[in-house]
Amino acid sequence: AQKITQTQPGMFVQEKEAVTLDCTYDTSDQSYGLFWYKQPSSGEMIFLIYQGSYDEQNATEGRYSLNFQKARKSANLVISASQLGDSAMYFCAMRDTGNQFYFGTGTSLTVIP
Amino acid sequence: SQTIHQWPATLVQPVGSPLSLECTVEGTSNPNLYWYRQAAGRGLQLLFYSVGIGQISSEVPQNLSASRPQDRQFILSSKKLLLSDSGFYLCAWRPGLATDTQYFGPGTRLTVL
Numbered sequence: 001a002q003k004i005t006q007t008q009p010g011m012f013v014q015e016k017e018a019v020t021l022d023c024t025y026d027t028s029d030q031s032y033g034l035f036w037y038k039q040p041s042s043g044e045m046i047f048l049i050y051q052g053s054y055d056e057q058n059a060t061e062g063r064y065s066l067n068f069q070k071a072r073k074s075a076n077l078v079i080s081a082s083q084l085g086d087s088a089m090y091f092c093a094m095r096d097t098g099n100q101f102y103f104g105t106g107t108s109l110t111v112i113p
Numbered sequence: 114s115q116t117i118h119q120w121p122a123t124l125v126q127p128v129g130s131p132l133s134l135e136c137t138v139e140g141t142s143n144p145n146l147y148w149y150r151q152a153a154g155r156g157l158q159l160l161f162y163s164v165g166i167g168q169i170s171s172e173v174p175q176n177l178s179a180s181r182p183q184d185r186q187f188i189l190s191s192k193k194l195l196l197s198d199s200g201f202y203l204c205a206w207r208p209g210l211a212t213d214t215q216y217f218g219p220g221t222r223l224t225v226l
Contacts, residue, residue: 004156033213043201045157045217052213091156095213100172101147103157 003027004092006104013082014112020067021077021107023092029053033095034075036066039106040088048090051075082111115140119204119218126225132177132191134221136204139185145207146187147215148179150200157203163187199225 005024013019025034036048051059051066059066067076079086092104116139126132138144145164149157159172161179169179176195180188187204201222205215 035214037217043203043220043222045203045205045220047214047216050214093157099145101159101215103149105156 003096003102004094004104006092006107008107009105010108010110012110012112013079013086015084016081018078018080019082019109021079021090021092021109023075023077023104025073025075025092025094025102027073027094027096029097031097034066034068035093035095036064036075036077037091037093038086038088039091045091049077079109084111084113087111115206115216117204117206117216117218119202119221121221122219123222124224126194126223128196128225129193132189132194132198132223134189134202134204134223136187136189136218137185138206141206141208142184143209144185145209146181147205147207148187148189149203149205151203152200161189194225196225199223 003026008022032053034051038046038048049059049061049064049066051068058068063080065078067078087110089106089108091106094102118137120135147162148160150160151157161169161171163169163181166181177191201220203220204218207215
């Protein structure tokens with residue numbers, strides 16, 4: 001069964017606007033971690049943000065925030081004030097209790113000037 | 114600060130030839146190390162991970178193997194490459210089991226002809 005689902009293969013956003021990238025996950029573990037990575041055309045995976053399953057507050061890192069809804073098993077990434085440099089692939093990932101990591105298939109974000 | 118290196122950056126190899134990709138981490142000790150493969154336009158597939166020297170766990174049984182001869186060195190090998198081995202290979206490290214976040218190297222783009 002797929003552990004991480006990203007249903008948006010491609011997204012467009014106007015520069016300076018906010019955008020939400022969706023991610024749902026599947027686990028029966030109580031302890032797990034959720035991540036978002038950015039992959040520009042160069043290929044390198046850049047860590048953006050982390051949310052632990054026991055964290056009660058949504059994680060934030062600068063313009064990135066993770067909208068964590070535990071009951072719905074969703075971990076959406078919100079990028080505020082989009083910039084042209086935000087154009088890239090974005091991957092949602094999960095670490096389960098067994099310390100295995102699972103990645104979604106990614107969302108391609110294009111920021112339009 | 115910690116850095117992760119991968120080489121070579123790109124590689125073109127004929128079918129049936131051997132493979133050796135190297136990953137090294139600087140500025141840390143006893144890292145957990147991971148090899149992932151990313152097919153074109155796809156998410157990441159975990160191939161191997163290691164929690165210490167000589168300790169390798171395989172996630173996907175294939176014609177690939179991994180070794181960890183030194184604490185901060187992780188090598189991905191194959192005796193005979195297949196066309197299906199083409200892809201983008203990413204090495205990642207994690208400070209330890211108490212820390213969730215993985216950090217990725219720049220990747221190796223392998224084309225098997």
